Amino acid sequence: MRTAFIKALVELAKTDQRILLLTGDLGYLVIEPFVELFPDRFINVGVAEQNMVGIATGLAEAGYVPFVYSIAPFAALRPFEFIRNGPVYHQLPVRIVGVGQGVDYGFNGNSHFGVDDIGVLRTQPGLTIIAPADDTQTKSAVEKTQHVSGPVYFRLGKDSFELPDLNRSFELGQTQQIGSGRDVLLVSSGAITREAVKAANLLEQQGIMTTVLVVSSIAPVPTADLIDALSSFEHVFTIESHYITGGIGSLIAEIVAEHHLDSWVVRLGFDSLLNGSLGSAAFLHERHGLSAAKLATRIGEYLRQNV
């Protein structure tokens, strides 16, 4: 997704002179296409993420659209107060790009995990939050936010892949659906949608028919689409590579409560501190019950016990 992102940004920057790219000294073998084409519009601010967001605020006030690039926790959490007091408070078009959503940086450990960025950033009024589900959505998300006047956070996966069944592009404030099963609704966001789709296929083999609802536009909240989808299902499972507090599961629970829907919501995500045994993202998903196989097993068991 990060490669797809840079490709899309390069295309956009060819015609939109407002676009600048700032990095906190990260992006080796990713950002080069932009740097080569637009050396004067690229600034490595050094290892200083707070300053990067502060500088971006000053640049945006003067009419630029600065993209600030780092690994998710360094992009979203280290400079959080700068995001809050800078582009959010001043309603300026700073684009914050957090790469390595969830546990994508597996072996790098806890410091590099983006498992709390949505929960923290979702508190901020007027901050658009996007977690594309694949490369195609990444591209369309970059394009479709070109003229958003306030700040945007892109929560990007590290890996490059396409979800063939996801045939609708990203739209602000809308969801996308994969499948049309009537038994359970799986609500997924971001790169882990890949696991959710595989889990749906495994459930189908058990005779459980699913719909996967993809929430890439986390803010603005796709309220109408969510109410519409949630109203049709008694059993809803939220799937996210994020702590279960504050993320998509929380968002869905808010919608269900506020709109008096009858769905039972089960939040599947990280429910404990991610320390101790480390490994690849695949290993960590498996260990914490978020691999396709584990998801299918958990959902199947839940349904057997509760339906």
Add this chain to the structure above:
Amino acid sequence: MEQPAFPTQIRRIILEQAKRANVGHIGSALSIADIIAALYFGVMNIPDPNDPDRDRFILSKGHAALALYAAFFLKNWIPGEMLDTYCSDDTLLAVHPERLLTGVDFGTGSLGMGISYAVGAALAAKIRNSKRRVFVLISDAECNEGIVWESAMFAAHHKLSNLYVIIDLNGQQALGYIQDVLNTSPMGKKWEAFGWEVKDVDGHSPEEIIRAIQSCEQESTCPHVILAHTTFGKGVPFMENKIKWHYWPMSQEEYSQALESIEKRP
């Protein structure tokens, strides 16, 4: 200087409004009255507060905003009735500058952030080949914040000669004297080491402040820092260098005495 009386006018407004609203931060505002007067009436090019090519100003030590509001009023950017809403309900004039108030380029209040915005604003002007300059007023205690030094490093590396940092060097912080809380000296040598042009001035001499800024090399390859040596609470002897006047509001008697003191100043 259009009028030598601006610093005194600013001080009078600070005292009147602080008394009317019964709030503190008086000493911090008095400390920068002469700097604000110098910048707004002798240095900055702001034909209109909405002119995109105006010089930018950021009061990074936002808690001294009352001095800024006084300047806005004296510039006729805000009417007297608006000034009189300072710290009343439904006001745009709060303890720290709110961005939607005419004249405020960036809202501040969280120490250290203003200089980082200023660096971005100066960089934008450079990229765009604009002649506009960026001025940011920070406090010496604010230099406790790591972001000040991140910004200092970046500005020097990128040769932001259109950036002017003015440090209100009054030697005090909220809970004590800087030398006791977290020593920042030698301030000048630190900035010099970071690659900045450093000028020392009497922070209560608007003429000296103006001269120092004018003498900065316009075509130089480094950003500029003006170390404005100030007295906390300047102009009101019973407040001068007293920690309690960071937060304390005035009694009626103190107010009368304070007013009398500032009128006496040459």
